[in-house]
Amino acid sequence: MTSRDGAADAPADSGALREALGSVLPDFMVPSAFVTLDALPLTPDGKVDRGALPAPEPDAVGLTSRAPATEREKALREVFARVLGRETVGVDDDFVAIGGHSLLAVRPAQRVEARFGVRPGMRELFAAPTVDGVRRLLDGAASTAHDPAEGGCPPGDVPFDGEGVDPERDVTLPPDVLRGPSPLLVTSLGERRPLLTGGSGFLGAFLLRDLLETSQGPVDCLVRVHDEAEGLARLRGALEGYGLWRPGYSDMVRALPGDLAAPGLGLTDRDRTALRRGLGTVFHNGAHVNFAAP
Numbered sequence: 001m002t003s004r005d006g007a008a009d010a011p012a013d014s015g016a017l018r019e020a021l022g023s024v025l026p027d028f029m030v031p032s033a034f035v036t037l038d039a040l041p042l043t044p045d046g047k048v049d050r051g052a053l054p055a056p057e058p059d060a061v062g063l064t065s066r067a068p069a070t071e072r073e074k075a076l077r078e079v080f081a082r083v084l085g086r087e088t089v090g091v092d093d094d095f096v097a098i099g100g101h102s103l104l105a106v107r108p109a110q111r112v113e114a115r116f117g118v119r120p121g122m123r124e125l126f127a128a129p130t131v132d133g134v135r136r137l138l139d140g141a142a143s144t145a146h147d148p149a150e151g152g153c154p155p156g157d158v159p160f161d162g163e164g165v166d167p168e169r170d171v172t173l174p175p176d177v178l179r180g181p182s183p184l185l186v187t188s189l190g191e192r193r194p195l196l197t198g199g200s201g202f203l204g205a206f207l208l209r210d211l212l213e214t215s216q217g218p219v220d221c222l223v224r225v226h227d228e229a230e231g232l233a234r235l236r237g238a239l240e241g242y243g244l245w246r247p248g249y250s251d252m253v254r255a256l257p258g259d260l261a262a263p264g265l266g267l268t269d270r271d272r273t274a275l276r277r278g279l280g281t282v283f284h285n286g287a288h289v290n291f292a293a294p
Contacts, residue, residue, distance in 0.1 A: 018097060066091045072138065076077025076131045079111045095129035192280030195220045195259060204285050205238040210253050220275060222258045222265060260286045
């Protein structure tokens with residue numbers, strides 16, 4: 001932020017600025033910190049030199065705000081402070097106003113779930129973005145929530161790969177997918193074709209390239225699209241993006257419009273029958289990725 005028309009050098013009122021911007025911008029677009037500069041640093045070609053911008057200092061909010069009155073509020077204050085990298089926060093301090101944002105909000109939701117057994121949704125968290133607000137959400141939640149004195153994970157330690165995580169569950173096949181005999185090696189597939197899922201992603205693009213080069217034959221690729229032409233275009237675009245596409249691949253890549261999350265892989269009866277008859281090794285690289293999901 002730079003002054004206009006030779007304004008005085010008095011520090012900017014960040015609260016007034018947030019209030020003014022909040023009247024014309026959605027909450028997630030209102031800056032959480034402001035830095036006053038005489039002028040914006042520029043690169044030789046006249047663009048803003050982002051690397052030369054000073055790091056914003058957090059406002060002194062939370063130092064005089066209401067202190068927690070219960071053990072639950074104390075635990076929630078630790079969660080907010082740990083996520084935001086602050087020494088302390090106040091019970092009524094707004095998560096966004098003191099440095100939080102929509103992407104960072106996933107972390108306090110995860111830590112609240114780890115500590116209390118109840119996970120607030122993103123909409124609920126932004127509707128009540130304070131320690132007091134989350135405390136009221138927990139108070140109104142099901143009785144499964146537990147107090148910190150009853151145990152649980154520390155607010156900064158979320159059991160991503162600890163208790164409650166079952167790797168076997170992640171590789172369990174749905175009831176309509178039956179396990180067959182051990183698949184043949186790619187190099188000896190003969191008329192059987194490998195099946196690749198997730199071929200349009202970063203890792204999938206390289207897997208597809210390696211399969212095409214190794215087998216020197218067609219590869220079936222399950223793609224979530226409407227038709228085969230759209231699927232081929234998406235797969236080709238992924239390989240081209242990483243400099244992997246070769247002209248001869250067009251005749252070797254067979255896109256199968258489907259969906260991993262749908263029954264029968266979302267394939268038509270005709271495509272599923274054809275796939276089953278010529279199925280070779282399955283390279284399951286597809287996944288559902290949602291960082292905000294529980």
